[in-house]
Amino acid sequence: MSSKVFSKIVVASAAFLTTFAAFAQETAAVASTTGITDVGIKSLSAALAVSIAALGCGLGQGRAAGAAYDAIARNPAAYDKIFTPMIIGLALIESIAIYGLVVALLIK
Numbered sequence: 001m002s003s004k005v006f007s008k009i010v011v012a013s014a015a016f017l018t019t020f021a022a023f024a025q026e027t028a029a030v031a032s033t034t035g036i037t038d039v040g041i042k043s044l045s046a047a048l049a050v051s052i053a054a055l056g057c058g059l060g061q062g063r064a065a066g067a068a069y070d071a072i073a074r075n076p077a078a079y080d081k082i083f084t085p086m087i088i089g090l091a092l093i094e095s096i097a098i099y100g101l102v103v104a105l106l107i108k
Helices: 005-022 027-034 038-074 076-107
Strands: none
Touching: 038 076
């Protein structure tokens, strides 16, 4: 990375990070003018936790199942050796979605 690009990144990140202090307000003032409250922010973060976990798990399960079925289609004799580990892997992937739900419930 060239020094010109690096210096632009440093300046942009410094400008971005200093705006938080410049626009800091009291919570009551923000809530009265914008309607944003702690409950709303907690609900949004809980929804994001569940949706990101579900998205990642859905993509992971789709790839895992697709690869397993592709392997079974190429070699049907290996069905027993592929199917059981695939089911265990899908259960472990699903546990990540459940973990995201638990995090969302703890946030709420």
